[in-house]
Amino acid sequence: MKSLQDPVAKLTGVGAKTADALATLEINTIGDLLTYFPSRYDDFAxxxxxxxxxxxxxxxxxxxxxxxxxxxxxxxxxxxxxxxxxxxxxxxxxxxxxxxxxxxxxxxxxxxxxxxxxxxxxxxxxxxxxxANNEQSMGAIYPVNKHVRQATLRKLIKQAFNKYSDVIATLLPIHLRQQYQLLDRKTMIHDMHFPKDGAAAKAARRTAAYEEFFLFQLRLQAIRLAHRQEDGNRILYNNSELRDFIKTIPFELTHAQKRVVNEICRDLRSPYQMNRLLQGDVGSGKTIVAAIAIYATIIAGYQAALMAPTEILANQHATKLAKIFAGTHVHVGLLTGSMTAKEHRLFLEKVASGEINLIIGTHALIQDPVHFANLGLAIIDEQHRFGVQQRQLLREKGKSPDVLAMTATPIPRTLAITSYGEMDVSVIDEMPQGRLPVKTTWLKSDQSEQALMFLKNQLAQGAQAYVVSPLIEQSEKLDVQNATDLYERYAQYFEPQYKVGLLHGRMDADEKGQAMRSFADGKIDVLVATTVIEVGVDNPNATVMLIYDADRFGLAQLHQLRGRVGRGDKQSYCLLVADPKTEEGVARMKTMVATTDGFVVAQKDLELRGSGDILGKKQSGVPDFKVGDPIADLKMLQVARSDAENLLKTPDWDKKDENQPLVLYLQRHELSTHFD
Structure with a gap:
């Protein structure tokens, strides 16, 4: 029986050496070869x-x-x-x-x-x-490497199509093909490789892109459906008690916060495991939403855990939440690496007995010695900084705890529906009332004296400032400002009138903590730092963020850094000192000046850098599509997601004969249990 799963060695002329060469292009089977599509065409018209x-x-x-x-x-x-x-x-x-x-x-x-x-x-x-005896008017050009030549690839694809075209089954349901006027799979594969003209190539690409998006979304939606069918904890909290707690919050929640709280609380009460991503720009109020979810979980008799990427951030969460929960049933415990052996043992005993019911820590939370009495809710902060495996380990710490992942890195809808398609996504798309947007200015390096004068003026008014450099020490390769030099220059310029501090990644946890506390307590006026402050520093009195060599940072990082100021009720400022050498660098500076909306910034970042770089492919799971472009083809991607959801909701769709190739495809991708 012929199958598209047959190895490429089944083709004439493919020995071990050629098979190894094809494997460098990730071509191992006949199916891989037939779906190794051209990147462009030569027009022979x-x-x-x-x-x-x-x-x-x-x-x-x-x-x-x-x-x-x-x-x-x-x-x-x-x-x-x-x-x-x-x-x-x-x-x-x-x-x-x-x-x-x-x-x-x-x-x-x-x-x-x-x-x-x-x-x-x-x-x-x-x-x-x-x-001239070439019958095509279009010549396919493939992405190749030093191991495989264009001519070899063309010859093998032609042979594979001639031998295996009769076993190419159409995967897309007939109603979708008719609705969007798409080709059957055999025609699509033929016309991707051997189009008779530009119109045929275009029609084939349109079908290939939709099929790719649809199959990807179908896999994600099947996973999502499976999560919903798993037994979770029904966290049946007392509604009036939760309302009384919300009344103690010293400010009115925004409409967006109220909407998101309702979405999360509905998940907590449901019988299936929550798997939700909470997105919100820097300063949009995610912490208070998380606090409400934690309180609901704990008054229902469960424990909650919050995992943060750094000790600085874990400490900050513990301090903030201890204040919010003062005088309630919530007993906050912070697990840190600096505990003595005795403190660590006592802490773990209190977690195991349930005496500590809100446990905050870094990845130490997922290590073996930590045993929870009754974990009901696991919260992962800045979730993109944890690998998939780490997130899964936290999920496995209790009996199917509800999972709430939070991120302050705004993810454009394009990425949210690709990389987080299996999660429910809640978005806080509104800033708290009275929050003034940060005024952003771009200065060239020969204007840096102006930045110093502006900074001095702000300090005279009682404000504090961050000064950020991309490097810790002098680099021979890069002509950029570095934190150590800047610290010495600023100390010379501002002291003794104003105190200057230094913070970077090579300092140990105690030194970092001391610098952060001194800044938060107002003992340091200017904190010179590397991007270690990108996540988790909260000082409402800091009104100036001065970033040197700003063109060396990505847009998402610049936006995160800017989010460290503007957290109080005073007007705040972000000064970008940069002499960008590329058009992309100039575009980044202009974007930062033009908007403070993190979602606009993230969309621009996506356009400039592409989807793989925004979150890092290994962790985000952003797929590397062969044909479809999730940015240019966003509308098609959204339609494919909706179609995949609707198909899975259709009773007995997987019993119809016409859909059997699709069911087989899903079974091969280890999703057979969802369709038995």
Whole structure:
């Protein structure tokens, strides 16, 4: 029985060496080979040379009418020249350093020449030479490497299609193909590789992109459905007691916060395991939403755990939540690496007995010695900083605890529906009332004196400031400001009138903690730091964020740094000192000045850098689509998600004969249990 799962070695001419070479392109099976699609096409449609502009790329069909002449000059340099009939005239054709074309370029041969037109000399500078018996008007160009040649790939794809086309089953349900006028899979694969013209290639790409998005979303939605079918804890908290707690909060929740609280509380009371992502810009009030969820969990008799990426952030959460929960049933415990062995043992005993019912810590929470009495809710803060495995270990600490992942890195809808498609997403898209947007200014390095004067003026008004550098110490390779030098310069400039402190990643936990506390207590006026302050420093009195060599930071990072100020009721400022050398660097600076909306910033970051770089592919799970572009094809991606959800909700969809290839596909992707 032939199958698309057959190894490529089944093809004629594919031995162990060729199979290994193909594996470097992640081509192992016939199916991999047939879905290894071209990145672009050469257009073989002929150009009218009479209308062609000078230096234009042209394609000409004709007959070679002079004996091709190969002239060698210099080391590995040569020139192949011949004359070609072109329409009603004759043109000269010249190829440089492609001596192997001499075999194809023979007198009286019919050929297609691709090259650049020199109108004055009536000459084509050749780039490619194709035999005219090629029936296609489009030539596929594949992404290859040093192990695999274009010609090899084309030949093997042609052979694979001829041998296996009769076992290519269509995966997309017929109603979707009819609704969107999509091709069957066999035609789509044929026209991706061997299109007869540009229209055929376009139609094939449209079908391939939709199929790719649909299959990806179907897998994610199947996982999501499975989560919903798993037995979770029904956290049946006392509603009036929770309302009384919310009344003690000294400010009115925003409409967005209220909406998100309702979404989370509905999940807590449901019988299935919550798997929700809480997105909110810096300063949008995620902590108080998490506190309400924690309180609901604890008054229902369960424990809650909060895992943060750094000790600084874990400490800050513990301090903040201890104040919020003062005088309630919530007993906060902070697990840190600096505990003595005795403190650690006593702490673990209190967690295991349930005496401590809110446990806060770093990844130490997921290590073996920590045993919970009755974990009901696991919260992961800045979740993209933890690997998938770490998040899963926290989930496994209790009996199917509800999971709330939080992030202050705004994720554009494009990424949310690809990388977090299996999660329910809640968004706080509204800032608390009275919060003033941070005023952002971009200065060139020769204007840095202005930044110092502005900073001095703010300090005179009782404010505090951050000064950020991309490096800790002087680098010979990079001509950028570094934290140690900046600290010395600022100390010389501002002390003794104002106290300057230093904070960077190489300091130990105690030194970092001391610097942070001194800054929070107002003992340090200017904190010179590296990006260690990107997450988790909260000082409402800090009103200035001054970033040197700002063009060396990504947009998401710049936005996170800017979010360290503007946390109180005073007007705050972000000064970017940068001399960007690239258009992308200039675009980043302009974006930061133009908007303080994290979702706008994140969308721009996505456009500039691409999806893989925003969260880091390994952790975010952002797929590397072969055909579809989640940015350019966002509408198609959203439609595919909706279609996948609707199909899974349709009774007995997986029993219909026409859908069996799709069911088999899902079973091969280890989702068979959802469709038995």
């Amino acid at each position: 002929p150009t009218n040379l009479e209308q062609a502009a000078d230096k234009q790329k042209v394609t000409v069909h004709g007959t070679i009418i002079s004996e091709p002449l190969l002239t060698r000059f210099g080391y590995h340099r040569n020139r192949l020249a011949f004359r070609l009939t072109a329409g009603h005239g004759v043109v000269n054709v010249v190829y440089f350093n492609q001596p192997y074309l001499k075999k194809q370029a023979v007198l009286n041969a019919d050929v297609t020449v691709l090259g650049t037109w020199n109108r004055g000399r009536q000459e084509i500078m050749g780039a490619k030479l194709v035999s």
